[in-house]
Amino acid sequence: MATITASVPRATPGAPRNRALRKLAVLAVLAAVLGPLAGAHWAGSTWPHALTVDLTEPLTGASTWIIDNRDSHPLFLYFFGYISNAVVICVRAVYLFLLAAGWAGVTALAAAVAWRVAGVRLALGTAAAFLACGLLGMWVPTMQTLALMVIAVLASVAVGTLLGLAAGLSDRMDRALRPVLDTMQVLPAFAYLLPVVLVFGIGVPAAVLATVVYAAPPMARLTALGLRGADAEVLEAVESLGATARQRLLTARVPLARKELLLGLNQTIMMALSMAVIASVIGAGGLGDRVYQALASVDVGAALAAGIPIVLLAVVLDRVTGAAGERIGDGPRTSAVWWLHGALAAAVVAVAVAVRLAARPDWPTGWTVNIAEPVDRAVDWMTAHLYSGVPYIGGTADWAGHFTTWILDPVRAGLQWLPWWSVLLIVAALAWLIGTWRTALTAAGAMAAVGALGVWKPALDTLSQVLAAVAVTLIAGFATGIAAARSDRFERLLRPVLDVFQTMPQFVYLIPVVALFGVGRAPAVAAAIVYALPAVVRITAQGLRQVDPAALESARSLGATRGQQLRQIQLPLARPALLLAVNQGLVLVLAVVVIGGLVGGGALGYQVVFGLAQGDLATGLVAGVAIVCLGLMLDRVTQPTARGAQKGA
Numbered sequence: 001m002a003t004i005t006a007s008v009p010r011a012t013p014g015a016p017r018n019r020a021l022r023k024l025a026v027l028a029v030l031a032a033v034l035g036p037l038a039g040a041h042w043a044g045s046t047w048p049h050a051l052t053v054d055l056t057e058p059l060t061g062a063s064t065w066i067i068d069n070r071d072s073h074p075l076f077l078y079f080f081g082y083i084s085n086a087v088v089i090c091v092r093a094v095y096l097f098l099l100a101a102g103w104a105g106v107t108a109l110a111a112a113v114a115w116r117v118a119g120v121r122l123a124l125g126t127a128a129a130f131l132a133c134g135l136l137g138m139w140v141p142t143m144q145t146l147a148l149m150v151i152a153v154l155a156s157v158a159v160g161t162l163l164g165l166a167a168g169l170s171d172r173m174d175r176a177l178r179p180v181l182d183t184m185q186v187l188p189a190f191a192y193l194l195p196v197v198l199v200f201g202i203g204v205p206a207a208v209l210a211t212v213v214y215a216a217p218p219m220a221r222l223t224a225l226g227l228r229g230a231d232a233e234v235l236e237a238v239e240s241l242g243a244t245a246r247q248r249l250l251t252a253r254v255p256l257a258r259k260e261l262l263l264g265l266n267q268t269i270m271m272a273l274s275m276a277v278i279a280s281v282i283g284a285g286g287l288g289d290r291v292y293q294a295l296a297s298v299d300v301g302a303a304l305a306a307g308i309p310i311v312l313l314a315v316v317l318d319r320v321t322g323a324a325g326e327r328i329g330d331g332p333r334t335s336a337v338w339w340l341h342g343a344l345a346a347a348v349v350a351v352a353v354a355v356r357l358a359a360r361p362d363w364p365t366g367w368t369v370n371i372a373e374p375v376d377r378a379v380d381w382m383t384a385h386l387y388s389g390v391p392y393i394g395g396t397a398d399w400a401g402h403f404t405t406w407i408l409d410p411v412r413a414g415l416q417w418l419p420w421w422s423v424l425l426i427v428a429a430l431a432w433l434i435g436t437w438r439t440a441l442t443a444a445g446a447m448a449a450v451g452a453l454g455v456w457k458p459a460l461d462t463l464s465q466v467l468a469a470v471a472v473t474l475i476a477g478f479a480t481g482i483a484a485a486r487s488d489r490f491e492r493l494l495r496p497v498l499d500v501f502q503t504m505p506q507f508v509y510l511i512p513v514v515a516l517f518g519v520g521r522a523p524a525v526a527a528a529i530v531y532a533l534p535a536v537v538r539i540t541a542q543g544l545r546q547v548d549p550a551a552l553e554s555a556r557s558l559g560a561t562r563g564q565q566l567r568q569i570q571l572p573l574a575r576p577a578l579l580l581a582v583n584q585g586l587v588l589v590l591a592v593v594v595i596g597g598l599v600g601g602g603a604l605g606y607q608v609v610f611g612l613a614q615g616d617l618a619t620g621l622v623a624g625v626a627i628v629c630l631g632l633m634l635d636r637v638t639q640p641t642a643r644g645a646q647k648g649a
Helices: 015-041 056-069 074-118 120-135 139-169 171-186 189-200 204-228 232-240 245-256 258-274 276-280 286-296 300-326 335-357 372-386 396-417 420-434 437-452 456-486 488-503 506-517 521-545 549-557 562-573 575-591 593-598 603-614 617-638 642-648
Strands: none
Touching: 056 189, 056 617, 074 120, 074 139, 074 189, 074 204, 074 300, 120 139, 120 300, 139 171, 139 204, 139 245, 139 258, 139 286, 139 300, 171 204, 171 617, 189 204, 189 603, 189 617, 204 245, 204 258, 204 276, 204 575, 245 258, 258 300, 258 521, 276 286, 286 300, 300 372, 300 488, 372 506, 396 456, 396 506, 396 521, 420 437, 420 617, 437 456, 437 617, 456 488, 456 521, 456 562, 456 575, 456 593, 456 603, 456 617, 488 521, 506 521, 521 575, 521 593, 549 562, 562 575, 575 593, 575 617, 593 603, 603 617
C-alpha cells in the first residue's frame, strides 16, 4: 500500500538534519570555551550570588509610594478611580437587576434565552441548573457571582478579541503580543493580586481586573489562530471580487474562524469562573467567598455546595453561548420570530411580576437541601479505606510516594546537579533547534533572568514539577483528544466532564486530592494535571476535527486505515492546534504552581503565597516574575517559529 502523507512542502531530506548538526556543533564549541571560564570564575552548580540583582528595596519603595499617594495623586483620582467606579456601577446594576427579577424571573429569563437559541432540552437544563443553585442554599451568592462574572467575561472577551484581531492580522503584532499574553496567563493570580489591590483596594474592581487579566489570553490566542487558519482560497476569491480589507475581515475571516471564536469564548468563561475563589481573597464575595470560608475549616461538603453552582453556571453559559454562536448567520428574522421574542419577553415579565406581587422574590428558606454532611462522610470513608493498606495495589498515599521518589526527586536532583551555565546552554540548544538564534537568546535570557532574580534553586524545583505535570497532561490529553475527535458519542459524554474539571475551583478539588494523596509535591502535580488537562483535550479534538475532509477522503480512497489517516494526515495537518495545546498545557500548569505551594509543593508557589499573605510585594512579585520567565522559556523551547518551521520542513 502506498504511503499516505499530508500535503506539506518538504525540503531536501538531509537538510534539516545537517542544519541541526551544525547548530549543535556551534553550541558544543561555545560550551567548550565558555564552560571552563564560567567554572573558573563562579564555581558550583547554583547561580552565582555575584550575578543576582536585589529588587527588595525598589519594590518596597514602589509599594510605599502607591499606599501614600493612592488617595491624592491625579493618576489614581482621575484614571484608576474612574475605572473603579465604572466597574462598580456595572456590576451593581447587573446585581440589582437580578435581585429585582427574583428567583423565578431569573430562572424564567435564563430558560427563555436557552429555549430561543437551542431548544426545549437546553431550556429545561438551564432552569434545572438555576433551581439547583437555590436548592443548595446558594441563590444570593450565585447572583453576586453571576453579576461579577457577566461584567468580567464581557470585558475579557472585548480585550481578548481586540488583541486576537491584532495578532491574527499582523505578524509583527503577533510577535509583540506573544510575550504579553504569556505574561498575562502565566503570572500566578496571587502574584498580581497584591499590586492590583494596592492600586484599586480590596473589592469588586480589583477582582474584575484580576479576572480579565487571567481570562482574556485564551480568547486572544484562539481568535488569532482562527484568523490565521482561514482558507486561503476563500480569501483569494473574496479579494478577487474587489473586497476591501475590512470587508474581507467581516465577510470571510471572521465567519471562517467562528468555531475558534466560540472555543475562545468557552475557554474565557471557564477560566473567569475558575477565578471566582481566588477573587474572593480580595473581596469579590459570592460563591467564591463561601468556598474560601469552607476551606478555612477544611469542610469539603460546604466547599462542594458552593462549588457546584459555579460549575452549573459555567455549563449553562457554555451551552447557551455556543448555541447562540451556531445560529449566527442563519438569515433574516421573520415576523413569526419577532412574535416569539415578544411572547417570551412577556412571559418572563409576567413571571417576575407575579413573584414580586406575591412578596416572594427571594428563594424560600425552606426549599433547601443540605449536602455537606453526606459529602463529608464520603470523604472520611475514602480517606479511611483508600489512603493506604489497599491489598496488592497499595493506597493513594503509596502512589504519591512512588511518584515523588521515582519521578519528582530524580528530575529535581538532576536539574539542580547541572552547572548553571550548562542549563542555559541546554535551553538555548533546544530553542535553537526548533527556531532561530533569536528564539535561543530569548529562552536563555529568560532562564538567566530567573537566576538574576536570586531564585535559581526554587525555580529548578518548580521546573521539575512542571515538567512532570506537563508530560502526564500531554500524554493523557492527546490520547483523550484523539478519541474525542474520532467519536461524536465519546465527545458528547466527555464534554460535561471537562466542564466540571476546568470550572470547579482549584481549591475545591484540592481538598479531596490532599485527603487521598497527602501533602507534598505529588498532590500539587495532580492538581495541575486536573486543571490543565481539559484545555489540552478540547484544543486537540478541535484541531483534528478541523482537518480538511477532502484530504481524509483522498486517503480513504487510497485504502488508508484509520490509524494511517491519523498519523499521516490528521496529526500533520492539525500541527498548529497541537502546538497550541502544548502551549496551553504549559501555561495552565504554571498557573496552578501557586496552588501547589498551598499543599506542600513549596518552591516558587510557596513564595508567591507567602508574599501575598504577608503583604510583601518584593517576595511575591519576584517569585511571580520568575514563574513568568519559566513560562517564557518553556514556550520558546516547545513552540517553533514560522521561520524555524519552514527551515525544518
